[in-house]
Amino acid sequence: MSTAALQHEALPASCARACSGCVVREQGICQALETPHLATLQGASRWRTLTAGEAFCREGDPVDRVASVKSGVLRLSRLLPDGRRHITGFAFPGDFIGLTLETLHGHTAEALGEAMLCLMPRRQFETMRHDFPELDSQLYTRAAQELVAAREQMLSLGRKSAVEKVATFLLEMSERTQQMPLGPCRAFLPMTRTDMADYLGLRLETVSRVFSTLRGAGLITLVTASEVLIHLPEVLRDYADGV
Amino acid sequence: MSTAALQHEALPASCARACSGCVVREQGICQALETPHLATLQGASRWRTLTAGEAFCREGDPVDRVASVKSGVLRLSRLLPDGRRHITGFAFPGDFIGLTLETLHGHTAEALGEAMLCLMPRRQFETMRHDFPELDSQLYTRAAQELVAAREQMLSLGRKSAVEKVATFLLEMSERTQQMPLGPCRAFLPMTRTDMADYLGLRLETVSRVFSTLRGAGLITLVTASEVLIHLPEVLRDYADGV
DNA sequence: CGATCTGTTGAAGTGAGTCAATAGTGGTGG
DNA sequence: CCACCACTATTGACTCACTTCAACAGATCG
Numbered sequence: 129m130s131t132a133a134l135q136h137e138a139l140p141a142s143c144a145r146a147c148s149g150c151v152v153r154e155q156g157i158c159q160a161l162e163t164p165h166l167a168t169l170q171g172a173s174r175w176r177t178l179t180a181g182e183a184f185c186r187e188g189d190p191v192d193r194v195a196s197v198k199s200g201v202l203r204l205s206r207l208l209p210d211g212r213r214h215i216t217g218f219a220f221p222g223d224f225i226g227l228t229l230e231t232l233h234g235h236t237a238e239a240l241g242e243a244m245l246c247l248m249p250r251r252q253f254e255t256m257r258h259d260f261p262e263l264d265s266q267l268y269t270r271a272a273q274e275l276v277a278a279r280e281q282m283l284s285l286g287r288k289s290a291v292e293k294v295a296t297f298l299l300e301m302s303e304r305t306q307q308m309p310l311g312p313c314r315a316f317l318p319m320t321r322t323d324m325a326d327y328l329g330l331r332l333e334t335v336s337r338v339f340s341t342l343r344g345a346g347l348i349t350l351v352t353a354s355e356v357l358i359h360l361p362e363v364l365r366d367y368a369d370g371v
Numbered sequence: 372m373s374t375a376a377l378q379h380e381a382l383p384a385s386c387a388r389a390c391s392g393c394v395v396r397e398q399g400i401c402q403a404l405e406t407p408h409l410a411t412l413q414g415a416s417r418w419r420t421l422t423a424g425e426a427f428c429r430e431g432d433p434v435d436r437v438a439s440v441k442s443g444v445l446r447l448s449r450l451l452p453d454g455r456r457h458i459t460g461f462a463f464p465g466d467f468i469g470l471t472l473e474t475l476h477g478h479t480a481e482a483l484g485e486a487m488l489c490l491m492p493r494r495q496f497e498t499m500r501h502d503f504p505e506l507d508s509q510l511y512t513r514a515a516q517e518l519v520a521a522r523e524q525m526l527s528l529g530r531k532s533a534v535e536k537v538a539t540f541l542l543e544m545s546e547r548t549q550q551m552p553l554g555p556c557r558a559f560l561p562m563t564r565t566d567m568a569d570y571l572g573l574r575l576e577t578v579s580r581v582f583s584t585l586r587g588a589g590l591i592t593l594v595t596a597s598e599v600l601i602h603l604p605e606v607l608r609d610y611a612d613g614v
Numbered sequence: 615c616g617a618t619c620t621g622t623t624g625a626a627g628t629g630a631g632t633c634a635a636t637a638g639t640g641g642t643g644g
Numbered sequence: 645c646c647a648c649c650a651c652t653a654t655t656g657a658c659t660c661a662c663t664t665c666a667a668c669a670g671a672t673c674g
Contacts (some may be wrong), residue, residue: 256462261504268511285528286572329529
């Protein structure tokens with residue numbers, strides 16, 4: 129995944145529309161389709177750009193389109209009646225929205241910055257699943273991965289301290305956004321402190337305090353509020369596991 | 372699901388072994404297979420009885436068999452290095468173990484009481500997935516459901532109070548174990564207070580205190596420590612959602 | 615350059631945790 | 645049949661990690 133895709137720098141116009149040249153072709157669920165079938169996919173899909181904060185869907189909306197993230201990042205959230213919010217996850221380029229087969233959206237999906245989606249009507253999605261059974265195999269694999277990630281997050285939410293949660297989160301974000309495997313480990317944080325808090329089951333002040341603690345311990349440096357250098361990933365890993 | 376299956380009363384010998392007469396045929400993933408294919412399934416699968424506390428697999432074990440729960444209940448848990456435990460979920464009759472396609476088990480699966488599993492070697496499972504693509508469709512559907520449940524649990528772990536967590540849990544257990552839709556709502560709790568606590572991100576003392584609170588509020592009665600009558604399910608629902 | 619949003623830090627409060635004592639419950643064998 | 649033991653659940657008193665409330669500091673932008 130490129131920094132360009134993450135931060136939604138304009139995609140080259142030359143590859144626009146063509147599924148064969150799609151920037152997330154390798155990561156997307158559409159990778160399951162043989163090249164000859166891409167024409168079908170291409171005919172069924174449309175692009176849409178979301179501005180910062182704009183919602184692709186809201187909790188309770190009927191699911192009439194599924195989507196693949198081409199660039200940018202979305203936050204997936206749920207609300208309790210009194211307004212408490214929980215962020216279930218973040219959708220990065222290559223991630224698929226609509227995996228859960230619900231008829232009503234279980235989550236609100238909002239763009240953190242500018243983002244681009246590749247959309248397909250749900251009806252057409254179901255038709256393609258029917259016509260190309262290899263899609264279900266791909267969707268299953270993806271759902272299984274999401275399930276593993278969800279359970280990892282449950283462990284964090286249920287049994288980890290604030291420091292452990294934030295350390296875990298930084299390593300997770302570093303894995304999902306890193307483009308330079310060598311050199312100092314870097315994490316790009318496209319979300320606010322409130323978003324992180326709602327993802328980790330903490331308050332924004334607590335997240336901020338933990339950042340300061342980790343900074344004080346020499347484990348990280350905040351280049352900007354949304355970019356972190358991880359100096360000692362192994363030690364941070366120990367923090368994350370409570371060692 | 373019958374009380375017999377939940378509590379693992381002996382299954383009738385007459386239907387033993389035959390997939391066509393399997394007690395969880397309607398719930399299991401094998402429902403995707405047409406009756407003529409059941410012979411293949413039957414040849415590949417074996418039964419195994421677990422005694423109370425016995426493990427089907429431990430975290431880190433290689434996944435060399437997948438399993439379908441025929442009777443009894445299993446707890447699926449993970450450990451942090453210092454011994455803190457989190458229970459990710461409970462597997463009831465009809466549930467499938469091995470959905471996540473990992474090569475190493477991410478969880479320990481232990482029987483709460485006596486339990487019976489229908490086992491299949493992983494290799495054979497992969498062969499069947501290849502030979503019968505409709506299985507992947509079924510597995511995908513199941514994984515999608517599990518994902519929805521996992522995200523619901525994340526909301527609970529991340530943003531709900533102790534009372535809300537326990538109320539949510541009681542309603543969930545009532546749904547999964549109830550056999551009498553009419554009359555007073557009943558929940559069977561085959562796990563200990565410690566198990567509930569490790570599932571909800573609480574301590575066993577807190578779970579116990581919340582039970583007393585709900586009892587005091589007239590919402591529930593504890594018939595035994597592991598059987599609850601829910602007198603006012605709608606009010607309990609409000610408690611669960613923090614209303 | 616002021617307005618607004620986001621992030622940081624401090625001081626005080628609280629929900630759940632910890633430690634500890636007691637009370638049920640179920641199984642075993644004398 | 646009941647006395648005993650081991651295990652599980654309940655309840656109380658005290659503590660603490662995280663929250664809440666509040667003030668302030670940076671960043672971003674029209």
